Amino acid sequence: MSASTSSPQLLKTLSTFQLWGIAVGLVISGEYFGWSFGWASAGTLGFLVTTLFVAAMYTTFIFSFTELSTSIPHAGGPFAYARRAFGPTGGYFAGAATLVEFVFAPPAIALAIGAYLNVQFPAVDPKIAAVGAYVVFMSLNIAGVRTAATFELVVTLIAVFELLVFMGVVAPAFSAANFTAGGWAGSDVFSAAAIPGMIAAIPFAIWFFLAIEGVAMAAEETRDPKRSIPIAYISGILTLVMLALGVMVFAGGVGDWTRLANINDPLPQAMKAVVGESSGWLTMLVWLGLFGLIASFHGIILGYSRQWFALARAGYLPACFAALHPRFHTPHRAILAGGVVGIAAIFSDQWIQFGGQTLTANIVTMAVFGALTMYIISMLALFRLRRAEPGLERPFLAPCYPWFPGFAVLAAAAALLAIIWFNPMIALLYAGILVLGYVYFRLTPQRREAHIDPLLEREA
Numbered sequence: 001m002s003a004s005t006s007s008p009q010l011l012k013t014l015s016t017f018q019l020w021g022i023a024v025g026l027v028i029s030g031e032y033f034g035w036s037f038g039w040a041s042a043g044t045l046g047f048l049v050t051t052l053f054v055a056a057m058y059t060t061f062i063f064s065f066t067e068l069s070t071s072i073p074h075a076g077g078p079f080a081y082a083r084r085a086f087g088p089t090g091g092y093f094a095g096a097a098t099l100v101e102f103v104f105a106p107p108a109i110a111l112a113i114g115a116y117l118n119v120q121f122p123a124v125d126p127k128i129a130a131v132g133a134y135v136v137f138m139s140l141n142i143a144g145v146r147t148a149a150t151f152e153l154v155v156t157l158i159a160v161f162e163l164l165v166f167m168g169v170v171a172p173a174f175s176a177a178n179f180t181a182g183g184w185a186g187s188d189v190f191s192a193a194a195i196p197g198m199i200a201a202i203p204f205a206i207w208f209f210l211a212i213e214g215v216a217m218a219a220e221e222t223r224d225p226k227r228s229i230p231i232a233y234i235s236g237i238l239t240l241v242m243l244a245l246g247v248m249v250f251a252g253g254v255g256d257w258t259r260l261a262n263i264n265d266p267l268p269q270a271m272k273a274v275v276g277e278s279s280g281w282l283t284m285l286v287w288l289g290l291f292g293l294i295a296s297f298h299g300i301i302l303g304y305s306r307q308w309f310a311l312a313r314a315g316y317l318p319a320c321f322a323a324l325h326p327r328f329h330t331p332h333r334a335i336l337a338g339g340v341v342g343i344a345a346i347f348s349d350q351w352i353q354f355g356g357q358t359l360t361a362n363i364v365t366m367a368v369f370g371a372l373t374m375y376i377i378s379m380l381a382l383f384r385l386r387r388a389e390p391g392l393e394r395p396f397l398a399p400c401y402p403w404f405p406g407f408a409v410l411a412a413a414a415a416l417l418a419i420i421w422f423n424p425m426i427a428l429l430y431a432g433i434l435v436l437g438y439v440y441f442r443l444t445p446q447r448r449e450a451h452i453d454p455l456l457e458r459e460a
Contacts, residue, residue, distance in 0.1 A: 018153050
């Protein structure tokens with residue numbers, strides 16, 4: 001069986017270092033904002049426990065997910081693994097969940113970019129700035145994957161450096177007493193009453209690591225995916241865990257941490273409490289802090305466009321979204337399509353702002369629903385392919401099998417159930433998106449029958 005000669009193919013240009021830049025860059029905005037919403041319900045200590053649980057889930061997931069990414073290097077990532085393991089229907093649910101994750105994460109980041117700019121320029125409307133960010137970085141992604149990946153690597157390195165600078169500047173003002181005061185959902189002492197808040201904070205702990213799996217969607221554009229993907233994933237998750245814990249602890253220890261909950265710019269506000277409003281350190285943090293947000297925003301645009309492209313190429317979405325730009329050889333229509341949805345989300349206050357949370361918090365939660373669904377399906381696909389295709393070439397084997405993928409799938413399932421319980425309206429909206437997509441999927445079988453891709457077909 002051979003791939004259809006009419007299927008558009010992406011160029012293989014990415015190096016291992018560029019892939020690491022994508023892995024960390026996709027996620028690093030989570031260190032700059034989003035996570036502090038978890039303090040509002042769990043407190044600092046409660047959220048620390050939640051974050052450690054989520055970090056364990058992500059670490060075991062990434063070590064297991066790398067086996068799939070190197071065995072089936074496909075731009076569809078989770079969609080391709082589920083399609084091969086469970087057939088077209090499994091592919092649909094994994095692809096739809098991944099698309100929800102990667103399409104809803106960028107508007108939350110774009111709003112944070114707007115909030116950071118608003119710190120320096122109060123007259124700037126954060127939503128208008130968010131739309132401007134979409135226009136700029138969709139254009140950069142269309143200009144070519146090598147250009148996009150090189151830019152991603154540069155801004156990621158700057159963002160990592162800036163987080164280290166933040167920790168260094170605020171470290172002299174750190175006090176463990178500040179961090180632990182009311183740390184158990186407003187109480188100084190742990191009790192059972194703190195547990196619901198810790199569970200409710202799961203989406204914001206996930207935000208620390210959300211989208212690292214997007215590296216898999218660059219597999220087709222990597223020169224040596226069997227070598228580069230494991231290095232990028234493992235070094236990337238270790239980098240992110242250390243940064244997440246460092247940023248959270250130092251930010252919470254510089255003063256009254258409750259002032260940092262439920263805001264889009266916790267790091268500038270934490271530094272302001274230490275160095276004052278007129279300090280050059282604060283100005284530097286705001287401007288260089290934008291690089292962290294830009295790195296994730298730009299990287300996730302790359303990720304969602306490849307997922308949209310792969311689903312269209314396989315017949316799950318209209319074929320027009322699989323078109324490649326004649327000059328830059330990038331999926332320009334897929335890039336623009338995700339941007340349209342993201343910009344609509346930015347102005348969707350009346351539709352997504354409910355449950356007592358901010359618009360940003362609800363968009364984050366929607367992205368987390370998609371991520372957890374995809375994590376569960378991906379780990380089940382790993383188990384399925386181990387049994388159904390023992391001869392499949394596996395350049396990287398998940399360590400501690402079946403314990404690592406087993407823990408990852410159980411942790412993701414527990415987190416998903418908890419988030420459904422605490423966010424029923426968003427859960428219904430998410431389910432409605434999946435149902436509408438499934439109706440389209442069932443009405444268009446001829447699109448998939450016209451496409452042949454050996455990576456999506458299980459061996460006989």
